[in-house]
Each structure stands twice: as structure tokens, then as C-alpha cells.
Amino acid sequence: MSxxxxxxxxAGDRRAAPLAVTMGxxxxxxxEIIAMAHRAGELRDCVVYGDAxxxxxxxxxxxxxxxxxxxxxIQEWREVPPxxxxxxxxxxxxxxxPLGQVDARAGAAAHECIRQAVxxxxxxxxxxxxxxxIHKEALAxxxxxxxxHTEMLQAYAxxxxxxxxxxxxxxDQLKTVLVSIHVSLRDAIEAVTVxxxxxxxxxxxxxxxxxxxxxxxxxxxxxxxxxxxxxxxGDEELRIxxxxxxxxxxEGIDARGPFAPDTVFMRARHAPPEHxxxxxxxxxxxxxxxxxxxxxxxxxxxxxxxxxxxFVRTSPDHGTAFDLAGTGRASPASLVAALxxxxxLVAGARRAAAPAR
Numbered sequence: 109m110s111x112x113x114x115x116x117x118x119a120g121d122r123r124a125a126p127l128a129v130t131m132g133x134x135x136x137x138x139x140e141i142i143a144m145a146h147r148a149g150e151l152r153d154c155v156v157y158g159d160a161x162x163x164x165x166x167x168x169x170x171x172x173x174x175x176x177x178x179x180x181x182i183q184e185w186r187e188v189p190p191x192x193x194x195x196x197x198x199x200x201x202x203x204x205x206p207l208g209q210v211d212a213r214a215g216a217a218a219h220e221c222i223r224q225a226v227x228x229x230x231x232x233x234x235x236x237x238x239x240x241x242i243h244k245e246a247l248a249x250x251x252x253x254x255x256x257h258t259e260m261l262q263a264y265a266x267x268x269x270x271x272x273x274x275x276x277x278x279x280d281q282l283k284t285v286l287v288s289i290h291v292s293l294r295d296a297i298e299a300v301t302v303x304x305x306x307x308x309x310x311x312x313x314x315x316x317x318x319x320x321x322x323x324x325x326x327x328x329x330x331x332x333x334x335x336x337x338x339x340x341x342g343d344e345e346l347r348i349x350x351x352x353x354x355x356x357x358x359e360g361i362d363a364r365g366p367f368a369p370d371t372v373f374m375r376a377r378h379a380p381p382e383h384x385x386x387x388x389x390x391x392x393x394x395x396x397x398x399x400x401x402x403x404x405x406x407x408x409x410x411x412x413x414x415x416x417x418x419f420v421r422t423s424p425d426h427g428t429a430f431d432l433a434g435t436g437r438a439s440p441a442s443l444v445a446a447l448x449x450x451x452x453l454v455a456g457a458r459r460a461a462a463p464a465r
Contacts (some may be wrong), residue, residue: 125192127233127450128164128225132240134201135214137430137438139166142154142240144440146193150447155234157221157249160195165203170436182233185347186248198224208430215246222257226264229419235454236420237261238446241428244290251328255290255328257423260415263352273416274311276389277425278403278449279409281377283389284398285312288385296394300344305352313361316388318456327372327387328353328365329397349393369393373401378402399425408441413450420453422446 129151132138143166145151156163167174167180173308179185188194199217222242228234228414244255254260262273270408276285287308288299309326316324328337332342339346349366356363364387365372378385392398402410403425410425426441432438 110182115256117162123163123230123456124186126233127154127447127454128196128228128237129154129156129447130221130239131156131163131169131199131218132221133214133218133243133244133246133428134159134162134205135209135211136205136216136241136243136430136433138240138242138428139163140433140438141169141424141440141443142165143172143193144438145447146174147361147389147445148440148444150440150444151193152190153194154238154447155182155194155196156197157225159199159201159217160197161203161206162201163195168309169434176437182228189196194226199416202295207434210245212251213247213248214241215250215252218242219247219254219260219291220253221252222260223264223349226261229421230265235253235451237422238443239421239423240443241426242423243428243430249251257421258289261414261417261421265419271342271416272307272311273414274308276312276315276413276415277399278411278413279377279402279405279445281405282385282402283376284373284392284402285415286398287391287393287396288393291395293396297331297344300348300393302352304349305349305391305393306355307353308357308362309356311416312389312391313356313363317460318420318453320456321388323362325362325386326356326361326387326389326391327367328363328391329372329378329393331369331393333368333370335368363391365391367450369397377401377405384428401464408439409445410442413445413449413453419453420450422450424455 163174176195177188177192179196185194223396225237249265258275275289288296331344336342336345345366353363376385376387376390412423414421
């Protein structure tokens with residue numbers, strides 16, 4: 109480590125691998141909510157991938173006076189005393205970076221933090237990833253060929269042409285998994301294919317074991333109003349979605365539908381005792397169809413989870429919030445929820461991998 113830290117008895121007696129927390133876009137609220145989460149004691153088993161000097165400045169601005177330990181190897185995390193903020197110096201940014209604005213340097217740095225964290229996850233140096241928000245325009249300005257986290261993670265973790273991944277947005281009441289993500293609505297409709305819907309069902313079914321539901325009840329939303337009303341408002345349900353559901357059921361997946369998209373999310377919402385959900389998760393045909401219901405229930409509780417990766421990855425369900433950057437008014441609640449879900453999913457993956465006794 110690049111600075112002398114007091115030695116604390118038992119400081120190394122912790123889990124073998126930490127969670128990697130990527131800093132996100134430095135012009136947004138990512139560094140601030142990381143500092144706030146650390147102040148709340150939520151980064152006790154984490155290493156932040158980012159710019160140590162920038163994080164020091166952010167902590168000081170928030171009145172969070174904490175030693176920042178710059179690691180020379182991820183394994184040094186074990187020696188960092190409780191209360192310190194361990195940082196892997198993945199990038200170095202200039203001090204004149206403008207808060208609340210799109211900047212290619214911030215986009216390039218956010219991308220580099222993710223790239224290094226994925227490499228460490230694939231080599232088991234970290235237990236999983238929790239990613240702070242990135243800005244799509246900043247990525248594009250930096251020449252990064254991915255529109256968002258999900259596409260980037262799939263490319264780096266599974267390789268070009270490798271296993272597909274899916275985006276899930278979840279809170280305590282509702283889980284939705286998307287057939288398509290960051291594409292135009294016109295392209296999203298084209299992405300509704302039998303294989304696309306079936307692959308989404310397979311990934312969702314396999315992944316549910318990580319949160320303790322090895323046989324989840326999966327509802328599938330239709331694409332059209334009233335799920336097509338028997339072909340009156342579109343026939344994708346008859347030609348594509350229903351055959352995919354039937355194929356999934358033949359594989360032992362408890363898939364049902366297609367259901368009218370304007371009611372299926374209410375039916376799946378789990379808020380006992382008054383409203384036990386009929387389903388454990390919902391497959392949505394496109395981005396906004398699935399994300400609006402979860403975000404309406406509360407952005408602070410929502411977590412973005414990438415399903416189908418060889419490691420756990422979660423993220424807050426909000427963006428970079430440029431309008432709040434530097435004000436100290438951003439809430440770390442969704443990041444905290446993402447950290448807690450990541451720990452739960454890592455534990456679930458370990459249980460699933462453990463040999464049967």
C-alpha cells in the first residue's frame with residue numbers, strides 16, 4: 109500500500125475476495141454515493157476501482173474524513189484496517205474535470221475501471237462487481253463501443269459470440285427481466301423472437317436459484333396492448349411469445365402467459381400480507397415496459413442485476429444524476445441496496461457451487 113496505515117489486530121481475518129465497486133462517471137454522483145455508502149459502513153468488504161485522489165477530494169468535500177488506502181495488489185485488501193477506504197488505482201483523472209457535464213475523459217476512465225474489475229472477477233480476485241452509474245454520451249465521446257454496462261460486461265466476460273446475458277431490475281416487491289435493453293423501440297420489437305424470449309426464460313430460470321428460488325413462477329408479458337387480444341392488436345403473442353413459453357415449459361420451466369402488460373406487473377408485485385404476488389418474476393419484452401413498474405415502486409430500493417455472467421454484478425437503478433453532482437444531496441440508498449443484493453447473490457452462488465453432502 110502506498111501509505112502507512114495503523115495495524116489492527118484481526119484486520120486480515122476477512123473473506124478471501126472482496127466485492128469490486130467501480131467508481132462510475134466521475135462527473136456524476138458515483139464517487140459521492142460511494143463515499144456516503146462507506147460512511148454508512150456499507151463498504152466493509154469492498155475495494156473501489158477508481159482514482160484515489162479524486163475519492164479523497166470527494167470524501168473531504170462531504171466531511172467524511174477517512175484514510176484512503178491505495179492498494180498495490182487486490183490481495184492487500186486483507187491488511188486494510190476497518191474504517192479505511194481501499195482503492196485500486198485503476199485510473200488517474202485531472203483535477204479540472206467538470207462536475208455535471210459530459211466529458212470524454214470521465215467516460216474513458218469509467219470504462220477502464222469496469223474493464224479491470226471484470227478481469228479481476230474472471231480471475232477470482234474479486235467476488236463480484238457493484239458498478240456505480242456511467243453516462244452513455246461520455247462513453248461514446250471516449251470512443252467506447254458499448255452503449256451501457258450490460259453490453260460491455262457481456263463482451264468482456266463472455267466474449268464475442270459468447271453466452272448471452274440479460275438485464276434484471278429488482279426490488280423487494282418486483283423482479284423484471286428484459287428480452288432487449290438499450291435499443292430503439294423499433295429495434296426492440298424486432299428483437300422479440302422465439303429464441304430471444306426462450307433464452308430470456310432460460311437465463312431467468314437458472315439465475316433464480318441464486319436468490320433462493322430454484323423453481324420460480326415466471327410470468328411473460330405480451331408485446332401488444334391486451335397481449336394482442338387474440339391477434340386483433342398484433343400477432344406477436346400468437347406467433348412468437350406463446351411458442352417460446354411452450355418450449356420453455358417442455359424444458360421444465362414454470363413459464364406462464366403471455367399476459368396483458370398493463371396488469372401483469374401488478375399481479376406479480378409481492379407485498380405481503382395484503383398482496384402476495386402470483387409470480388416470482390416477470391419477463392418484459394423491452395426496456396421501458398419492464399423498468400417503469402420497478403422504478404415507480406421506488407428508485408431508492410431498485411437494483412440492476414446482470415444475469416448470465418460467470419460472476420455476480422449489480423448496480424443502482426439510477427443514472428449519473430448530473431444535476432446533483434457536487435451538491436452532496438444524492439442518495440446512496442440504491443447503491444446500498446445493490447451492495448446488499450450482491451452479497452446475497454455471491455452467497456447464493458457459493459451455496460449452489462458447494463458439493464452436496
